[in-house]
Amino acid sequence: MNQLLEEIYSTKSVKDMEGNSINPFPTATPYDIGIVLKNFIQKYNLERTLEVGMAYGLSTLFICQAHQDKGTGIHTAIDPMQNSMWKSIGLLNVKKANLADNLRFFESCSHEVLPQLLAKREKLDFAFIDGSHHFDYTLVDFFYIDKLLQVGGYVVFDDIWMPGVRKVVSYVLRNRDYELVKIDMKTSIWKGLAKSTKRFLQNPLEQDYGRIRFIFSNICVLRKISEDNRNWDYHRSF
Ligand SMILES: C[S@@+](CC[C@H](N)C(=O)[O-])C[C@H]1O[C@@H](n2cnc3c(N)ncnc32)[C@H](O)[C@@H]1O
Structure with a gap:
């Protein structure tokens, strides 16, 4: 595992350019979720990955490390506040970890960047949605990511403890050809039941898509089964 990641999680701190320590939690992705993302990308050999929301760059480090361990792959991260709010610590961490060759970064809102990638006919194998967690922003992220995602690709929603995010997942599962993917994550039954x-x-x-409430983790992984082939008037409540 990457030494910088180990250090960040053991000390619960990241450092800014001046060497000041900052606690990245609870903003940052927890260690167990980072490991799931990394293992998932390596297991399925996913080459073109993207994340919305970088902050201190912890999920970015796990994903870029997965590419480095595979030997190929490029990750795209989008965050409009990397400098203004996060003091460019995410980018600094990627550089410190010698992972900069695996990263392409856009300092803009996802609703501005994703349409540009689509216009360039780019394609993705994996996306992690962890930006603005409002329903409308999350849905717009999904809308464009779906158009960029290859059939068979994966989209991961973070923070499904938030009703707005769950509503988007519920929309996708009821209206689009995506399936829930089981992930390897050990959570105690009691913690899981408390979450549900x-x-x-x-x-x-x-009327959330019932099964989402019973996912014990805070992330939910969906696999794209086919391109959008709905009838023009198709709609299921979600
Ligand atoms: C929960 S944090 C991301 C944590 C990060 N994935 C990690 O593991 O450390 C959410 C991030 O979304 C970013 N964000 C907010 N609105 C956004 C938008 N419209 N487009 C892209 N990113 C956005 C914020 O600046 C913040 O860095």
């Missing part, structure tokens, strides 16, 4: 209960209590009357 919380999700139910957040929104008891919502």
Whole structure:
């Protein structure tokens, strides 16, 4: 594993350009989720990856490390506040970890960058959505990512504890040809049940796609089965 990542998680701190320590949590991706992302990309040999939301760059480090370990692959990260809010620490970390060759970075909003990638006819095998967690922004991220994603590719939604994010996942599963993918992540049954209960209590009357509430992890992985082939008037409540 990457030495910088080990250091960040053991000390629970990242350093800015002046060497000041900052606790990256709870903004940053937890270690167990980072490992799942890295292993997943390596296991399925996913070459063209993208993430919305970089912050201190912890998910970026795991994903770029996966590419470096495979020997090929390029990761695209998008974050409009890398400098203004995160003091460019994400980019600094990638450089420190010698992973800069595996990264392409855009300092803009995802709703501005993703259409540009689409116009250039780019393609993706994997995307991690961890930017703005509002329903509308998450849906727009998915909309463009779906158009960039190859059939058989994967999209991962972070923070499904948030009702707005779950609503997007629910929309996708009810209206689009995607399937839920089981991930290898050990969570105690009690912690898992506590999460499910919380999700139910957040929104008891919502008709979330039922199974999402019972995913014990905070991420949810979907696989694209086919291109969009809905009838013009197709709609299922979500
Ligand atoms: C939870 S943090 C990401 C954490 C990061 N993935 C990690 O593992 O450390 C959410 C990020 O989304 C970014 N963000 C917010 N709105 C965005 C937008 N419209 N487009 C892209 N990124 C956005 C924020 O600047 C922030 O860095």
